[in-house]
Amino acid sequence: MTTPDFSAWLGRTESTEDNLDIGHVRKVALAIGETAPAAGGALPALWQWAFFVEGVPYAEIGEDGHPRRGGFLPPIEGRNRMWAGGRVHFHQPLRVGTPAQRKSEIIAVKEKEGRTGKLLFVTVNHQYVQDGVMCINEEQDIVYREPSPPKLTGSTEPPEAQWSESVTPDAVMLFRYSAVTYNGHRIHYDYPYVTEVEGYPGLVVHGPLLATRMCSAFQKAHPEKRLQSMSYRGLRPLTSPRPFQAAGRLESNEKAQLWVEQDGTLAHQAELIFSV
Template sequence: MSLDIDHLRGWIGREDSASEVLSPALIRQFNATFDRSSGETPGDVAPLLVHFCLAQPTVPTTELGPDGHAARGGFLPPVPLPRRMWAGGAFSFYGDILIGDEVTRRSVVKDVVLKTGRTGPLCFVTVEHEVTANGRPVLTERQDIVYREAPAKGQSPAKPAADPAPLGEKSTQITPSAAYLFRYSAMTFNGHRIHYDKDYVRDVEGYPGLIVHGPLQATLLCQFAADLKGTRPATFSFRSIGTIFDTNDFTINAVEAEDGGLRLWTAQAGGPTAMEASASW
């Protein structure tokens, strides 16, 4: 497939913004989804990465593509590759979001780059988000999105097998039930069918089961890091290098890093690392 990279790079600098008040109801839903507890009244500090559930694009259902994503060519460039995944990201935290705050997200397309990978052309789109709460800067985020070709008919989309990941010095097990993934999709207003439509993900995309969201894994790892250190990190970054399905449990893991931070990762039971991350204070 031929990609007009100069045309796609015309989206660099394009902006989008939205605001939403963080309600106690959303915090109750967030805590219930993650089986966590925290303050749920106005003025209480909100859980880390709850901003993924706030001020998200609200595209009409009639404007969704066949995969459940918004049709191409709005804020994001119209990359003509069928598979879109969240490849990674990085955060710098400056303050806390409080329940009752009006949270504003300002997003800018920073870069569009074409590369070649094992499966063919890869188009990487980098988006930068600035998040404020009642006008206070609370975090900046770099989001890396990758678009790629679909595998040929009969070809598995999975990567070659790798050695199983070890357990960390600290580790906990997560069951990625269909209800768990559906709840997270609903909170983040994510229509991507790979996370809740088993017939679609198996018959169209060729995967063995529902796919665990990248942002969900990042949220688990960031919260795990904060729980272990007793406070939110100053920076947190992650990179997706594999896929986790709802076919088996997975673990979140952490070890101490030489700089006093934490090295973290997720892995399906008996499988290789799916997401690797680092947190610093």
């Protein structure tokens, strides 16, 4: 089956505003088991993913719970959508309770051949601006894969960790994170759908939640260090309710290796650049 030409989507843009409301910040903190900053304080790293979300009417939602394709993102039907990874540059923190804007642009659409079939990658650039200053610049890679049994087992053992946190992603945590990020994807909360339609053995843990917990574990182990950039990618899905470990180790005075492991193998990994 030939993939349609989606080159017309390159350069497509949209803009979203948000007040970074303190009440919602507190709900995000509860959803991921962290402490909320005060009004006027710095929004923790990667919490921007719980803001700047545009919803759609029920009539515009697809079977998988996502908005139907063909709006901002290309109309890629017949494939399962997943968050594959991304790259984030932290210039300065967003401030809680101060209006901000996210400017988004599709910068790449590429098809690749994977072990489970064809994979279409769509890369979106997001610029987060507050008081006229760009605070965060990031690229997100979204992958659309042909329906096939998901890869659920890992083969790479994690390195020796210098810090580690254990997280149990039960159904309540996944529901709460879906709620605060306004993510309707049914693989995170609809057990009959995720097991019978998409073929997973349980509810799927959100990729952004894994990246957020990796970053948080580093910051708690090294509160004096300032984040510069983070490159992350998913290796395989994690399913609830088995615990996972958000861990890492320093590679140098300015670089850390982060990962999520479950059952003794890697599932998510990242490279973090920081300064003192």
